[in-house]
Amino acid sequence: MSEPAEIPVLAETLTAALLFFGAVITLIGAFGLVRLPTFYQRVHAPTLGMTLGAVCVALASMIYFSALGTRVVVHEVLIVIFVLFTTPITLLILVRAAVVRDRSEQSGLARSTERTER
């Protein structure tokens, strides 16, 4: 792997801190996905954790590459905006699907118990 050029110490420290922070937040979100008991609780953990984690990692990449001076910063803003917009949309659609499925299952369950009672 080729060694990149030297960049200022402040930018380097900021990049390292933001990278580590973003990875830790993402891991916390994914850990909540494993540990929380019900589906409606489980949806929230990765949504919250991964939004902040993605913003932190993209910010770190932005700072690093703009300090390196190889390209313009605008690219990572694209990822940040995209993640910020799509994560709540995904959450809403998934939870709506889960609610519809649960309701249809419950009504089907009630119908089948009525049938067995008869």
Added chain:
Amino acid sequence: MSDLLVWSIIAAQILLGLAMACSVFRILAGPRAQDRVVGFDSLYVNAMLLLLTYGIRSGSSLYFEAALIVALLGFVSTVALAKFLLRGEVIE
């Protein structure tokens, strides 16, 4: 590239790999279909972050475009899966 940045990149890669393992566990063990879709959603976001981290390590801008494509296709496929769970078919 100083030691601090190298070690923090390695640590971030390990942590993101652990997060991907958590998502894979939820995909394999999820009791219902929507649990698996949530696991897949967090899996592709983690893969995108891992690509960004690898791009910082190697200093090239190719990985950024791969990460953007992963984000776009992952969002579209998650919405398609959720639509399938909601209606029973993707395109009506």
